[in-house]
Amino acid sequence: MSRSRVSPGVAYLTRGLLSVIFPTASSVIIIGRLACLQNFPVSPWLLSAMVWGAMPLGFAAYIFVDEILQRRKATRLGARLVPRIQGRWPGNLDKLVNVILTLEVEYLGQPVLDEMKELGPTLNYRCLWEDYIVTTEPQHVQTILVTDFHNYVKGAKFREAADSILGTGVFNSDGETWKLHRTMTRPFFTHDRISHFEIFDRHANRAIALAKDRFRMDMAIDFQDLISRFTLDSASEFLFGHCIDSLSVELPFPDNTLQSTHTKPGPGDNAAAFTNAFSQAQHAISRRVIIGAAWPMIEILADSTARHMKVVDKFIDPILEAALARHSTAAKLEANETVEDQTFLDHLIKLTSDFKVIKDETLNILLAGRDTTASTLTSAIYLLAMHPEILSRLREEIISKVGPTRMPTYGDIKEMKYLQAVLNETMRLFPAVPFNVREAVHDTTLTSPEPEKKPLFVPGGAVVVYSVFLMHRRTDLWGPDALEFDPDRWLDERMQKYQLANPFIFVPFNAGPRICLGQNFAYNQMSFMLIRLLQNFSAIALSPEPAMCPPAWWTEKDGRQAIERFKPRNHLTLYAQGGMWVKMEAVDDVEVIQ
Structure with missing residues (x-):
């Protein structure tokens, strides 16, 4: 199109x-x-x-x-x-x-x-x-x-x-258009669908096998790259019934190796190009929002998203067109196809034949299903590498509840309190969407942070940005250890003292009418992958590449900046600039923790 x-x-x-x-x-x-x-x-x-x-x-x-x-x-x-x-x-x-x-x-x-x-x-x-x-x-x-x-x-x-990337999808619309997209999307994310783990397992096994091959060569992997491929392949099969197959491309090598300039092409190269282009397009949105209403002047010669979206269109349009063609020839679902057999794309096509509506919503949900989950898992692996004692404790829970090889079930995940605490603590320190944007319709007020002072005036038309990234780290809201990675805060008295007393200090999935529809899907996918990883690997160590390392002067600052060993960045979602390079120690498949 x-x-x-x-x-x-x-x-x-x-x-x-x-x-x-x-x-x-x-x-x-x-x-x-x-x-x-x-x-x-x-x-x-x-x-x-x-x-x-x-x-x-x-x-x-x-x-x-x-x-x-x-x-x-x-x-x-x-x-x-x-x-x-x-x-x-x-x-x-x-x-x-x-x-x-x-x-x-x-x-x-x-x-x-x-x-x-x-x-x-x-x-x-x-x-x-x-x-x-x-x-x-x-x-x-x-x-x-x-x-x-x-x-x-x-x-x-x-x-x-954001129009040139997200169109009128659920993340970029208001009013009746937003309600339409929300209504179309909500029925698909039911409990029965999000608890089917066969798709996760197939792609997790493939990703882990690729990682093990590289570790046998005594080389590090960019975990961010690997997990982004896992989430992209899982999300595309779950949503489209069509695996993008990005895991078929050889993993990148560290820059200091001879192989780094000889990565072999694979059938998933188009998927890699799509992934990179979609990421660059999101960077353009971020720049535009930062610059404000005058951003078009920076793009006076050309739309900065145009060449990236051409790559996205070239990849995604044939998938959508094929799905529409299949539906038009059938006129309705085959008699032997149940509602449970439908993909998200099938579900949308049943509701509308408008190509733009389908495409906009597909890209919006693919962004949510891939980027946010990949972001959180990348941050989780980083934090576990920085805290081996927490990794060992989490691994003990995994082996005791699931065992060293069995595929986890939805029931297993629900019982694993420490796993959930680790994920919550990861999303507290590194929420996948660090900054979010709204616009005030009418003149209004916000309560004053200082009770003795008057409320704050918000004029109609003002851009209002709320940062959960900064809010999640406030010591007055989370206690003096707010900058520390400590999953126990979700299990001890601090949970009652801070989070339960003020639920809106923790909103990684938003809240209210726009709360993330895929919240449970994300929890399940992240939990599943962490379980599979720690069934296969007993230790994780950072292996920083130069592009990943923060500037030396960061160590002279205070807070987490002084101790951080990667560069957190964000476009629409948080990511690690330069990747997240790690090595992992594989375990014997029959190991059992006593």
Whole structure:
């Protein structure tokens, strides 16, 4: 399906020029006509210069009036403005430039955290005179996701930034369109479907075999790459009934080996290209959101997602077209095909034949089914490698409940409390979606972090970002050991003291009407893979490649930044820049822990 050839920058510039040229030209014509009627000896060129020269003053007046109106609206609601970052350049342009330039070298979220140390847990970047409110307050998260849900939407700004990738899918829509996609998707994620583990087992065994082959060569693997392939193949078979087969491509070699430049091609090369292109497209969304409404000016020559989405389209379109063709020839499900036999794609095609609707929803769910799970499992392996005592304890639970070789069942996973604690603690420190975006529809308020002060005013149209990544690490919410990886906090008195007392301090899957439909699917898949991994491997050690290692100056900082041994980054989801290179120690298949 063809995509628009007009770059976002051209469209944005056209709108901007029209909004400037028409009023200006009209003013020149009107003043010129008046001058002629009154025999006023003023040159048209002088009139033009006067009008164009007035534009900066007019813009300054607009900013001034907008400031006054905001303060009046806030006063009317008994509120105050959100504390604003004060940059040295107009429109806090220096702050925006600094954020963009430091994305590749700073610890994830650190620039925001530094500002919050001065201004508190809720602040306004106010970049280029647009309100860009960032919060880590659990009561604000509750308001945004639940109590005032209808006033906090994805909004036109995010929708425009993500449209070329996510279209009108469930993660990029509001109102009736969102309800339609949600209604179409929800019935597929039933208990019976998400507890069928045969697909997981087949791809887990294949991934583990690839890892063992590499370890026999005494070489490390990029676990992030391996687990992304596992989740992609599992998700594609679960959703499409068509395995993308990314595990058929040879794993990358460490950079310091001769083989690193001689990776053999395989039948899954197209899948690898799709994966890389989809990831790069998500980076583009992230850049657009950070830059704000002026992002099209950065893409004045071309849409930065276009070439990546061509690769995505080339890969995904034939799969969807084949499914539509099969359905159109059958007119309805075959008599011997039960509802349980349907794939997610079959389910969608039964509901609509609109190719764009099907494609948008498919890409949205594939993103959720692959990237978020892969992100959490990558973080889990990293943390287990950093904490071998926790790995040993988890492995003991796995062997005692499931044994050294048996495939786990849904019932096994439900009984494994320490496994769930490990996953929860992983998602607390490294949530798969570190930052999320909403847009306020109407003027409203958020409760003040300081009870003695007035509420915070949120103007209609403001972008509101809530960061669970930063919120999950707050010591005032989680205790003095909030930055430590300690699964026991989910099993001892700290659970009652912190999380149960304030449930919105932990929302890795969102909450309210937009809570993740695949939450249980993700828990099951992550649990299943960790069980299979620790049935096969007794120890994990980091084997950092240069591209994975943080800058040396991180060790001079405080908090987790000082101890981290990889570079957490995010586009729409969190990932490890440079990969997550590890070695694992395989166990005998018949080993039994006494």
